[in-house]
Amino acid sequence: MSIADNLSNIKNRISHVCNKVGRDASAIDIIAVSKTVTEVRIKEAIEAGISNIGENRVQDAWQKYQILGSSAIWHMIGRLQTNKVKRALQFFDFIHSVESKHLAEEISRRADQLGKDINILIEVNTSGEDTKIGVDPEKTVGFLKQIAHLPRLNILGLMTIGAFLPDPEQVRPCFITLRELRDRIISEGFDEIHMKYLSMGMTDDFEVAIEEGSNMVRIGRAIFGDRL
Numbered sequence: 352m353s354i355a356d357n358l359s360n361i362k363n364r365i366s367h368v369c370n371k372v373g374r375d376a377s378a379i380d381i382i383a384v385s386k387t388v389t390e391v392r393i394k395e396a397i398e399a400g401i402s403n404i405g406e407n408r409v410q411d412a413w414q415k416y417q418i419l420g421s422s423a424i425w426h427m428i429g430r431l432q433t434n435k436v437k438r439a440l441q442f443f444d445f446i447h448s449v450e451s452k453h454l455a456e457e458i459s460r461r462a463d464q465l466g467k468d469i470n471i472l473i474e475v476n477t478s479g480e481d482t483k484i485g486v487d488p489e490k491t492v493g494f495l496k497q498i499a500h501l502p503r504l505n506i507l508g509l510m511t512i513g514a515f516l517p518d519p520e521q522v523r524p525c526f527i528t529l530r531e532l533r534d535r536i537i538s539e540g541f542d543e544i545h546m547k548y549l550s551m552g553m554t555d556d557f558e559v560a561i562e563e564g565s566n567m568v569r570i571g572r573a574i575f576g577d578r579l
């Protein structure tokens with residue numbers, strides 16, 4: 352199967368689940384997760400209609416950016432170390448993995464130096480697995496209160512990685528937690544925060560994530576095939 356075939360398959364599946372739950376498929380952004388994938392194949396995905404690229408390592412992504420440039424929107428979806436923030440801000444359009452005050456402050460400070468705003472999502476640990484990064488759901492409103500005032504941050508939503516469980520139904524509670532948290536944040540009425548995006552759902556669980564309100568699915572293997 353070519354990348355174009357894979358993509359058309361995924362779009363069909365998204366349409367199908369959207370029909371089922373009465374959502375508009377065009378409101379769902381597909382982020383093609385291209386970690387370990389070569390520039391040539393990423394280009395193929397862009398030619399097949401992908402406009403969002405997700406990477407989890409700043410240095411690898413930067414090399415790909417040298418070749419692909421701004422032909423796509425770049426999403427940082429992996430753990431971001433503070434010493435990589437400066438580089439990350441040079442080309443990423445979104446950072447999905449903001450999960451500490453220290454990191455948010457560094458992003459704000461560096462963005463201010465560059466004179467540009469940056470779109471960020473707060474990563475929430477909805478599975479409770481301690482191998483995962485992310486803010487505790489119960490602490491997320493408090494965390495937002497600490498960072499909402501920081502300059503240059505467009506806080507646009509929440510991101511989560513669901514539990515590593517074989518059946519997507521078992522992951523559903525993680526997605527429900529994120530959606531309910533989004534609603535709670537909206538009801539808090541922060542002026543500076545627009546809860547536009549729920550970034551959740553990957554190759555094995557994106558349909559369930561969409562049923563629970565995801566509008567950014569991060570899909571790697573179903574587009575590019577298994578990672579080596």
Ligand SMILES: *Cc1c(COP(=O)(O)O)cnc(C)c1O
Pocket residue numbers: 384386407428429512553554555569570571572573
């Ligand atoms: C790798 C990765 C994905 C994509 O995973 P697939 O199972 O290949 O779809 C999504 N989100 C994050 C944060 C990832 O690291």
